[in-house]
Amino acid sequence: MKGAELVLKVLQQHGVDTVFGYPGGAIMPIYDALYQSSIKHYLCRHEQGGAFSAIGYARASGKVGVCMATSGPGATNLITSLADAMLDSVPVVAITGQVSQAVMGSDAFQEVDVLGLSLAVTKHSFMVRSVDELAATLNEAFAIARSGRPGPVLVDIPKDVQLADIDAELQAIRKSSSNIQTSLANAAAARKLIASAKKPIAYIGGGVHMAGAMPQLQQFLASNPMPSVTTLKGMGSVAKDNAHYLGMLGMHGTQAANLAVQQCDLLICLGARFDDRVTGNLQKFAPEAKVIHVDIDPAEINKVRFAQVALLGDMKQILPAISTQNNCSDWLTHCAQLKQQYGWRYDHPGERIYAPLLLKQLSDRMPDNSVVACDVGQHQMWVAQHMRFSSPRNHLSSGGLGTMGFGLPAAIGAKLARPQDTVITVTGDGSFMMNVQELATIKRFRLPVKIVVIDNQRLGMVKQWQQLFFNERYSETDLSDNPDFVALAAAFAIPGHCITRKDEVTDALEAMFTWPGPYLLHVCIDDKDNVWPLVPPGAANEEMITEAKA
16 A cells, blocks of 8 residues: 555554545645545645644544644644644644655755644654654554643654555554553652641642543542632533532632632642643742642643642542542631622623623523533633533633634534534634634534624733733724624525624524524624733732722
């Protein structure tokens, strides 16, 4: 067989039946092999959209997402998406075509050193120099993408390697595996800290569900009742009916979560990394707390915050090993009072649609196992604050990189990963336009993705910061020349509706959910509405600006 055919055979060996991409000259042999392959290829309308679809597929399913692109601009268009996958620890294998080795280094047409460009934004990158190395390299790519802390891997394949002949019978095509090394040496020290703590808090990140440790987390919280908070990526980890869950913490976290973390005496960090959006002023973050840090990545231990006890390895083994009895009833009562005192209020005056209330209504109306893919901005934080999720796989949000244009293609990937579940993208008017061409992908494959565009005719988050910290100098955040989004969707045979008043919301949501195919709901909101609370730059997390103080 040809090298190109071998690529597809290896993908099938790894259980891949879905890939996203866009063809071009240097990857044409692989696309030719795809023509009669059982692997389903989904043509996205931009390479970035294809890679974000692979990310959405991976995050919603737990499988490795696969995307393809040609050399030069095709490969460079993947870079942003690979960076997104890298910062959010998403297992993706990106396969790029490259010019033939005979002309490599001659500035050939569409030749770019994608290997060099990708090194900073991938877990590992390969250049395949010989067809004899092809199967082993792809096997290794999947092993690296899945193992330890997951991440993206790029495999660059020159055109001559794709066209080379190889005797398939000589290839030992097998799945590679990687054993996670777990040390429980510090488990006793962790149990001692937990047992003696008067004000413990579980600080839960995305690493818990990526480790497949959700059942162990629920058992840990049941056996050791304590308040819990999550990061943006950890949302959905704590059961909806857990009375001790305080919400997301950090820059736009709940007041109860931020205040409780600042007051705690033990912070049990589970699969999180003390990101700056979580800690605020690091020197003032949880100042009285000792730290237990559980992670799979040794590079994260003591990188930002010193841990009195660190445990490395498989969360599924570690959580039962550190479970112990703790009596913090007074602390639980105090945190419950914080939660009640600072709970959300939805009594927004006037007829205009209030985005937090809209999103709460959306959350209440959508089926329990729905997937929500967000873009980046004010709407992203409102989703995190006001919607509830039964699993982190149901909340897809660009966390580490904060990439506008993520939501729509990620929703496409999620829908293909989970065709029986409702998939919604919540986007802003600015973010929606970043990858709006993927409406064509939704049209072509008849994907019943529900699209909610929250439109304030502004780059809302940037505008909010300009209002608060740049003396209301609104530089280049006016989007009042937005297109008619309903008409735009109609051009792609996607029906839609525009609403401007809060009394229209219930019927509009019902119409969107009952429509059998894709649907766009255009929601117009006041450009003066901001996201609260907000921890200002350089401030401690208890020094939040709230709406009342703005």
